[in-house]
Amino acid sequence: MIITLVSPPDCPNCAELQAEIDELKNRYSELEVAHIDALSPEGEKLVLQHGILASPGVLVDSQFFGMGAISIEKLESHITTGS
C-alpha cells in the first residue's frame, strides 16, 4: 500500500502529519510513503486531477483520500479496514 503526499516544498502544516505517518510506517511494514512536489509537473497533474486545494493532498494507492487537516485515525482505519 502506498500513501502519496502531495505538497509544495517547505509546507509547515505538513510536518505534523508526516511525523504521524512515519509512526504508522513503523507499525505497518507493508506501508510505503511517497512525496510529490505539488509544483512539479507530476504534482500539478495530480492537483488538477484530484482538485487538491490544501496541503498535503493525500492519496492511498493512487486514490484520493483527503487534503489539509487529515485525521491520522481515519487514515489508519482506511489502511487497515478500507473504510
Next chain:
Amino acid sequence: MYDMAVIGGGPAGMIAATTAARRGLKVLLVADSLQGQLGKIDQIENWPGETRVTGSQLAASFAKQVTEPGNSIDCRKSTAAGIRRAGQLLKITLAGGDTVTARTAIIATGVRHGTLGLPGEKELSSKGVSYCVTCDGPYFRGKKVAVIGSPEQALVMAQQLSRIGAYAYLLQSRPVQPAFSYDRVTLLPKGWPVEIIGDQKVAALRYHGDHSNNMAEELPVSGVFIAAERMPNTEFTDGILDLNEDGYISVDCRTMAASVPGVYAAGDVTSGPHKQITTAVGDGVKAALSATQYIETQLKREIKA
C-alpha cells in the same frame, strides 16, 4: 530534574534552549515541532546577515543547533498542559499526564492563528479556506482569491499570493491604504466579509462593499485566505501567571521575568510590543541569561543555608 524547561519550539524557545545549554545548564525543550510560526513564513528579508531566507530554512538551522550532538538539551515532543510552583521548584505537566520538574521555565509557546467565525469558514476549511499561503497558495495560481485580515498581515499574504500568480482581493479589518500598489492585488477599501459560499469548495465571498449600507455583494473567488488576529497559547498557565487583557504573558521586558519567580517568557506569547523573529530571538537570549542568573542566586542561597 532539569535546570530549565523551555516550553515551545519556535525561534524564542530554540535560542533560549541553546543559550542555556551553552551556559552549562541541563535543559528540557518541550515542543510539538522545532519551527513554531517560523515555518509558515515564506520569505524573510530582515534576518541579520541574510539577504533573503525562507522561514523553514531558518527554522532548520535553529533546530540543528538544538539537536547538535553533545548538547545538554533533551527534546520532548509534547505540549504543556499545566505549570505550578512547588517550593523553590516548578512542576510542569505535559499533555499525556507526565510531570517534569525544573528550577526555571521559559515559556515560548507563541501564538496560533485566530478565525473570523464567518458562516462557511469552518465548513470550507481545507476546501478553499486557508490560513497558510506557504502551504496552500500554490493551488491558486492564476485564480482569484480573497485575503481577509489585519492590514499588515493581510497585505503580506496578498503579496505572497501575487508572487505565486494568484489574483488577490484584499479586505482589511481597518482600512489602510498600502504604501505601494502591487501587481494582481486589488484593495476593496471598505469591504468586510459576511459569508463564505460554496458546497464542496469555495465559490464566492459575500461582503459588504461599503459600511454605510447593508447591501452585501458577491465576489466570485476560488479561495479565501484569512489572516485573523492571533491568539496567545497561554491557556495552560491557567491563573498561575499574570496575563494582559489580551491573554499575553506580562513580563518585565528587561529580564523577561513573568509574575512567578523562576518563570520567564519569550517571543510572541509575551506582552512585549514587537512581534518579529529578531525580537523573539532577543527575548529568548535575555530570558535564558536571566534564568541562569536566577539559578546561580538560588544555588548560592542554598549553599549559605
